[in-house]
Amino acid sequence: MESVPLNAYLTLSAFMFAMGAVGVALKRNPIVMFMCIELMLNACNLAFLAFARCQPTPQEQVAGHVFALFVLGIAAAEVAVGLAIITVIFRLRETIDVDAVSLLRE
Amino acid sequence: MFEKVLFFLLALIAISTAVGVVANRNPVRSALLLVMNFISLAILYFMLSAQFLGVLQVIVYAGAIMVLFLFVIMLLNLGSPEAIAQERELKRPLAWLVAMGLFSVLMSQALVLASYGTPQLAPDIGTARTIGLVLFTQWAFPLLLVALLLTVGVIGSILLARRRPA
């Protein structure tokens, strides 16, 4: 049975990463920006796992899975802190528009 | 053949939901599309014989992180019509340009790597046992660092979100 080639996975991963980048650049709602960052992290995970399957030895294959696991953990920590920050901003300013949160600029 | 068709379908879902996350104005809908994206990715992980990570993907991303996102969106009432009306964009050409550039750079690398080899079948690589054995021996120190990071994240978020006496 012929399996799906590596670059198919990489193309999907690259597209999702670029889409996430667009979202971060375009959106003014920090929660959606966060979601787009999650999208980018997941794109990385997909690439990690696709690469892992192309490695010659089992040890190197598992290493790719371990990297993906670490990305998962870091994403969880990042979301916890990020959402707490968003909640605090909302409590202080009644809005979470990132263009309005520019106190340090003035 | 079956695998290719499945990949094509899942990739289609993943791409369309990724576009939807960015294009949708309603944050609740964006979050739901992202959940769909994560679940399709989880099935892709299964196809890459990474069952453990596929299930973790559903538990951690779909089950915990996205529920938290939805929770905050609803708590701050960001899905209300007034909040959605504030979202008017998708018209910043620079962002699209940068993204196109990024995509083409990544794609060029992906095409170069096409000769890297095709994925090979290794059924017992992605099980919890294999990953656990490596994780707690070879990668024990990085694992501890991630655990520390998570602890710091928990404490930090509690401290941030706590109401201070005025």
Added chain:
Amino acid sequence: MTLADLGWVLLRIAMMLGFLLGTLPVVIWLERRVLAWFQNRIGPNRLGPFGLLQPMADAAKLFFKEEIIPAQADRLIWSLAPALSLFPALAAAATIPWGPNRLLTPVADVDIGILYFLAMSSLAAYGVLLAGWASNNKYSLLGGLRASAQVISYELGMGLALATAILYAGSLRMTDIVAMQSEPLWGVVPFIPNWLVFTPWGLVGAGLFFVCMLAETNRAPFDLPEAESELVAGYQTEYSSMKFAAFFMGEYIAILAISGIMTTCFLGGYLSPVNFSPIQSFAESSEGVWHVLAGVSGALAPPFWFVAKVFALFFGFLWVRATLLRLRYDQLMNIGWRFLIPVGLVNLALLTVYIVWGWVPSLVGYAVVGAMYWVRSARHRPEVRQLTYTRAAQPYRPKEASNV
């Protein structure tokens, strides 16, 4: 995969769904009758023998009800939410083995069975959360928010409880966990199988799991998302007709599935409480009646024991519902985060002590931790009791009056 394999898979799915959907009316009838019994009422007893046809009548009534969609609701998500609460409940049961025959059960004997269940049960939060949000109703929204926070919090305790079973069996596969429990009790008592609940770590884990199970399925005393005295009906306030019925079914199917998980992981799954294998080996050597009897019991008994345990757990659900009052929200969070999770972590640590150093240090550890907890709570207990009694005994006096 050949065509025959596909046929077996479809048969397994059909049997599992048949069990879940076929038990549903019985469970609903049981809930009403048993609750009535607890409350010294009679309950529905008119339609059919013992009122057994009452759920059918309810279903027919709901089916013909008018379906009302709130004007300001987010229609797509509003219609999607009942399905999202029904689907994970049905899917969660896919890895539960309810008999020894691997051709008939479980639907998928994957080596990540427990994690699969956790994934499905964590998806169950979406139905409730989205129903609450899409209804565009304050009560619904509060119900949905409560549900999501509750499910996420108790997921941790549940994971820790299940981790005892995983660690003890050394596998995430459900059938391995059942096989582990079929061995002689503590390795010495031959006639009794080694159910996890008979070990100290399993006992603590099972208790933990039972509490988390009540919270995960939004049942009393953790039914805050649908607390009728504060939130009308919580997230399902705006739902009527079949959409309401879908939530209703989802709740009961989730209860059945999660009871099946507890049965499998802690109560020995489909194993009988007494190990009959000596009788069966006797029957194998002889002819006639014994042989037939052993064959019949071998084929019928495991599913019977499984269903019996599931129903016993469901009775536990009802017993708790009839006995305990609904908690306050802060009490719910305190129990989840400050009691269940520490207990689960200590239990897991002591189980690893057992696995590495044997049962003596582990039991000593349980004794030490239990004594510490007892001493700590005993210091607070009389004080608290006295405070409540004195407050209850004194009549209400305004401050000015007492100063005079």
